[in-house]
Amino acid sequence: MVRRDQALWGKIVVSTVEPNHTAGSPPKSNWLLPAFWMLIGITFYLGATQIKTAIVQDKHDPGPAAICLLCSVALILLSATQAVQLLLVRRTPAVPKPTEGPDVTRQNAGPRSTTRSLQQALLGVAVIGVYIYGVSQIGFGLASFAFGITSMKCFGVSWRHTLLATTACVATVYLVFIKLLGILLPTGRWDLPY
Amino acid sequence: MSDLIEILQDLFTLEILVPWILAMIFGIFVGSTPGLTATMAVALVIPLSYNLPKEAALAMVIGVSFTAIFAGDIPATFLRIPGTPASAAATLDAHQLAKKGKGNQTLLINLLCSALGGVLGVVILMSVAPQLAKLALLFSSFEYFWLCLLGLTLGVTVSSGNYKLLGALAAIFGVLLATVGNDVTTYQERYMFGNSDLSTGLSFIPAMIGLFGISEVIRAVYRYNPAGTAATIDQETNHDDSSSGLADDSPFKVRESLQIIAANTPTIAQSVVTGTVIGGLPGAGADIAAWGAYGIAHKTAKPVEQAKFGSGIWKGVIAPTSANNAAVAAAWIPALVFGVPGDAVTAIVLGAFLTYDITPGPELFSGGGANFIFAIAMITQLLLIPAGLVGILLFGKFMRLPRAIVLSCVVIFSVVGAYAMNNNPFDVWIMFGFGLLGVFLESRKVPLAPLILGMILGPKVETYFRQGMISAQGDFSNAFQSTIDIVLFSSLVICILLSFGLTIRRATTSHPISATQ
Numbered sequence: 001m002v003r004r005d006q007a008l009w010g011k012i013v014v015s016t017v018e019p020n021h022t023a024g025s026p027p028k029s030n031w032l033l034p035a036f037w038m039l040i041g042i043t044f045y046l047g048a049t050q051i052k053t054a055i056v057q058d059k060h061d062p063g064p065a066a067i068c069l070l071c072s073v074a075l076i077l078l079s080a081t082q083a084v085q086l087l088l089v090r091r092t093p094a095v096p097k098p099t100e101g102p103d104v105t106r107q108n109a110g111p112r113s114t115t116r117s118l119q120q121a122l123l124g125v126a127v128i129g130v131y132i133y134g135v136s137q138i139g140f141g142l143a144s145f146a147f148g149i150t151s152m153k154c155f156g157v158s159w160r161h162t163l164l165a166t167t168a169c170v171a172t173v174y175l176v177f178i179k180l181l182g183i184l185l186p187t188g189r190w191d192l193p194y
Numbered sequence: 195m196s197d198l199i200e201i202l203q204d205l206f207t208l209e210i211l212v213p214w215i216l217a218m219i220f221g222i223f224v225g226s227t228p229g230l231t232a233t234m235a236v237a238l239v240i241p242l243s244y245n246l247p248k249e250a251a252l253a254m255v256i257g258v259s260f261t262a263i264f265a266g267d268i269p270a271t272f273l274r275i276p277g278t279p280a281s282a283a284a285t286l287d288a289h290q291l292a293k294k295g296k297g298n299q300t301l302l303i304n305l306l307c308s309a310l311g312g313v314l315g316v317v318i319l320m321s322v323a324p325q326l327a328k329l330a331l332l333f334s335s336f337e338y339f340w341l342c343l344l345g346l347t348l349g350v351t352v353s354s355g356n357y358k359l360l361g362a363l364a365a366i367f368g369v370l371l372a373t374v375g376n377d378v379t380t381y382q383e384r385y386m387f388g389n390s391d392l393s394t395g396l397s398f399i400p401a402m403i404g405l406f407g408i409s410e411v412i413r414a415v416y417r418y419n420p421a422g423t424a425a426t427i428d429q430e431t432n433h434d435d436s437s438s439g440l441a442d443d444s445p446f447k448v449r450e451s452l453q454i455i456a457a458n459t460p461t462i463a464q465s466v467v468t469g470t471v472i473g474g475l476p477g478a479g480a481d482i483a484a485w486g487a488y489g490i491a492h493k494t495a496k497p498v499e500q501a502k503f504g505s506g507i508w509k510g511v512i513a514p515t516s517a518n519n520a521a522v523a524a525a526w527i528p529a530l531v532f533g534v535p536g537d538a539v540t541a542i543v544l545g546a547f548l549t550y551d552i553t554p555g556p557e558l559f560s561g562g563g564a565n566f567i568f569a570i571a572m573i574t575q576l577l578l579i580p581a582g583l584v585g586i587l588l589f590g591k592f593m594r595l596p597r598a599i600v601l602s603c604v605v606i607f608s609v610v611g612a613y614a615m616n617n618n619p620f621d622v623w624i625m626f627g628f629g630l631l632g633v634f635l636e637s638r639k640v641p642l643a644p645l646i647l648g649m650i651l652g653p654k655v656e657t658y659f660r661q662g663m664i665s666a667q668g669d670f671s672n673a674f675q676s677t678i679d680i681v682l683f684s685s686l687v688i689c690i691l692l693s694f695g696l697t698i699r700r701a702t703t704s705h706p707i708s709a710t711q
Binding site: 032033036037040044047051053057058060061062063064065066067068071072074075078079081082117118120121123124125128129131132136140144147148151152155156157161165166169170173176177181183184185 | 411597634
């Protein structure tokens with residue numbers, strides 16, 4: 001009976017709480033998420049304690065910090081709950097991992113492919129980051145042109161298609177956003193026309 | 195009857211029809227561009243309508259408001275980037291269906307349900323406008339507080355699937371993120387760290403583009419396999435990795451789509467009612483209506499269907515899309531009867547009414563002006579179908595380009611969309627940050643929808659709570675005084691209990707105990 005209850009509790013815990021989990025041997029990376037929530041909760045709680053009471057404020061107004069304190073405490077408590085449930089799952093019998101949607105983490109992929117995918121993703125993040133920085137430095141048009149060419153070439157698109165697609169994209173943005181809608185896009189330090 | 199014929203004769207003239215259709219195509223374009231909202235579409239059309247006859251101007255602004263809301267579903271389906279906040283709820287299932295090679299069919303169903311929802315919404319608008327407007331006027335701060343909290347809870351329970359706790363954590367995180375910036379009541383700084391760019395808070399649109407768009411791009415780069423081959427097939431989604439992946443050459447399957455719509459008539463009916471009731475409440479808007487309808491469709495579905503929500507089920511597309519256009523129609527109820535705007539779009543349109551010399555109120559109904567508006571709204575729903583099909587086909591062509599090109603263009607358009615909201619480069623960094631956050635959270639299977647919902651509803655929950663407390667002189671028991679309060683609070687409690695019960699039932703039935711012993 002005890003085993004039965006334990007198994008049932010395990011299923012409920014697994015089905016409600018734990019992602020990427022094989023009961024019985026949760027990987028250490030599963031602690032990342034409760035730690036993340038806890039960190040966020042504590043940061044927001046400490047920030048909430050620094051919010052000053054306004055000079056002009058209705059005496060019945062709970063104040064600008066109220067919702068921050070309430071939610072940060074809730075976040076801390078729920079992240080602690082998640083951590084406790086992780087501990088409980090460790091003690092319960094194994095339950096087959098439910099398969100839900102694509103495994104974006106590719107934990108089942110081989111180490112070589114995972115490393116390569118990770119490198120690709122990091123390169124992608126870096127290129128996007130440099131592009132956004134470039135927009136404010138050299139203007140939207142030039143930065144977008146450079147980004148388009150770099151990113152498409154990284155993906156192995158032919159020069160012809162790369163140049164065509166980048167030019168078409170930048171020209172569309174120019175015509176629609178600047179000419180039609182009158183939205184001013186960043187011109188950069190050199191104050192380029194586009 | 196003669197009035198109706200007269201109105202139709204007035205409307206079907208070239209000088210009204212041409213700007214009307216052009217405005218609707220403009221609405222399709224703006225609505226399907228992430229970062230450009232339906233509100234922005236209406237705001238941009240009004241200056242163009244100043245020099246036109248009053249009837250043409252009215253047709254333009256009403257037409258653009260409906261089409262922009264539908265068009266938001268196009269990138270939501272193909273790219274998983276909701277074009278407008280009202281499309282966020284439809285994103286969950288529509289994108290999953292598109293991944294299964296049903297993008298065009300999903301959008302056709304989406305389009306027809308939008309038009310149908312709009313038609314029914316207008317019919318309800320015409321028949322029960324005064325009564326619903328009176329009900330909306332009964333809502334005070336605490337009623338709105340409970341309504342927003344109920345919307346938030348419904349969103350969490352529905353969109354989190356089996357991971358309710360993660361959904362709740364994400365929603366609370368969203369509410370906390372929404373508190374960043376100057377407090378709207380007292381102007382006290384909150385979590386700004388001396389950065390004046392944060393004074394107006396974390397802009398919602400860039401955050402949404404980042405969470406749903408940039409994170410998807412980064413994940414696509416992670417999955418991308420050049421390998422020197424033309425294409426690789428994602429085993430789980432079964433789509434071609436070399437193209438945009440969601441490009442759909444399959445026919446629209448009109449007959450099958452109509453059958454699906456016919457089979458889901460009860461869902462459409464309940465979603466239209468939900469959309470109308472929520473849309474008719476000032477300030478609630480089409481986004482809350484869509485989430486509410488999605489939640490109700492989930493709750494009323496069979497257990498087998500409930501498990502499929504979020505992984506690509508027609509009900510998950512039909513419910514929010516029928517509700518959001520019905521909500522747009524319903525938002526006109528308080529606007530036309532009392533001059534109280536139902537949402538941001540109608541607020542802008544009410545401002546434009548003054549320019550057109552139209553005064554909302556009972557006189558509008560007695561003078562016949564309301565009938566003219568009703569006729570425009572109704573015909574807009576019919577014009578929405580051809581205009582929407584053009585939008586789907588054009589967007590589909592764009593999606594058939596190689597994936598590398600589409601991903602690069604998505605990044606460029608996302609940067610423009612994030613920047614264009616406030617002309618602030620800082621918003622682009624917000625988008626980037628939220629993109630990284632989205633990648634991390636989704637890699638840990640944290641649902642993103644509750645986070646977005648927390649960011650949308652968080653400020654409303656806080657504002658109504660504080661307004662309620664001030665008006666009740668600090669006595670929270672006042673939040674349980676009216677019948678509406680009690681009904682909404684009871685619904686909230688029932689929703690929480692049901693979701694827990696369902697989770698436990700699913701856990702106990704899906705994995706028989708004997709199997710593990």
